[in-house]
Amino acid sequence: MRLLLVEDEPQMADALATALHQYDIIVDHALTLDFARSAVAEHVHDMIVLDRQLPDGDGLELIQHLRSIGATVPVIVLTARGSLADRVNGLDLGADDYLAKPFALEELLARIRALMRRPANVAPMVARLGRLEFSLDNREARIAGKVLNLPRRELLVLETLIRRQGRTVLRAALEEAVYAFDDEIQSNALDSHVSRLRRKLADAQAGVEIHGIRGVGYLLRPVA
Numbered sequence: 434m435r436l437l438l439v440e441d442e443p444q445m446a447d448a449l450a451t452a453l454h455q456y457d458i459i460v461d462h463a464l465t466l467d468f469a470r471s472a473v474a475e476h477v478h479d480m481i482v483l484d485r486q487l488p489d490g491d492g493l494e495l496i497q498h499l500r501s502i503g504a505t506v507p508v509i510v511l512t513a514r515g516s517l518a519d520r521v522n523g524l525d526l527g528a529d530d531y532l533a534k535p536f537a538l539e540e541l542l543a544r545i546r547a548l549m550r551r552p553a554n555v556a557p558m559v560a561r562l563g564r565l566e567f568s569l570d571n572r573e574a575r576i577a578g579k580v581l582n583l584p585r586r587e588l589l590v591l592e593t594l595i596r597r598q599g600r601t602v603l604r605a606a607l608e609e610a611v612y613a614f615d616d617e618i619q620s621n622a623l624d625s626h627v628s629r630l631r632r633k634l635a636d637a638q639a640g641v642e643i644h645g646i647r648g649v650g651y652l653l654r655p656v657a
Contacts, residue, residue, distance in 0.1 A: 485512035500527040507548040563640025594653035603650040
């Protein structure tokens with residue numbers, strides 16, 4: 434899952450990003466409304482967590498922009514302006530949920546999970562290829578029923594490949610799925626993740642292989 438966090442308070446943003454990373458959520462952070470507009474234009478996000486009071490405007494302007502172009506990405510508004518009138522206004526403008534500051538992190542996580550359970554966002558629960566089963570609901574890989582333990586970024590690589598099984602996934606698309614846009618990415622980092630994942634799938638006799646296409650990307654396919 435890739436989430437855009439629009440929050441101008443650095444301590445709040447760092448705390449939220451750290452907590453969300455523990456749930457395998459990639460967090461892109463925007464400090465301003467203008468930065469957020471650029472982020473939604475250049476990247477695809479599964480959800481947006483949006484502060485209203487930003488240095489260059491009201492966060493609700495971003496929601497109005499998104500809805501005007503037909504974007505249906507769920508948006509949770511975080512704000513100190515939690516009056517009934519503010520909540521109603523935010524929801525009427527297209528917010529999916531509204532959470533007043535201060536709030537408990539557990540409540541925010543619960544609201545994120547609730548929004549992602551909405552039918553419009555539900556993907557097939559389990560993707561299968563060869564002897565590999567991948568739960569898209571809880572991001573768990575199994576080989577013949579046995580859990581394959583993988584680090585977070587290898588899981589993200591595998592999820593991206595199995596969602597597009599049989600098709601070549603461009604390097605740029607994989608990097609976008611695995612890293613936040615402010616992460617520092619070493620030139621061979623993605624190749625290292627893929628190499629380790631390829632070896633683990635082979636050792637577990639998953640019946641699938643990651644085929645590299647030089648200069649283009651990777652393809653997950655059944656073992657011939």
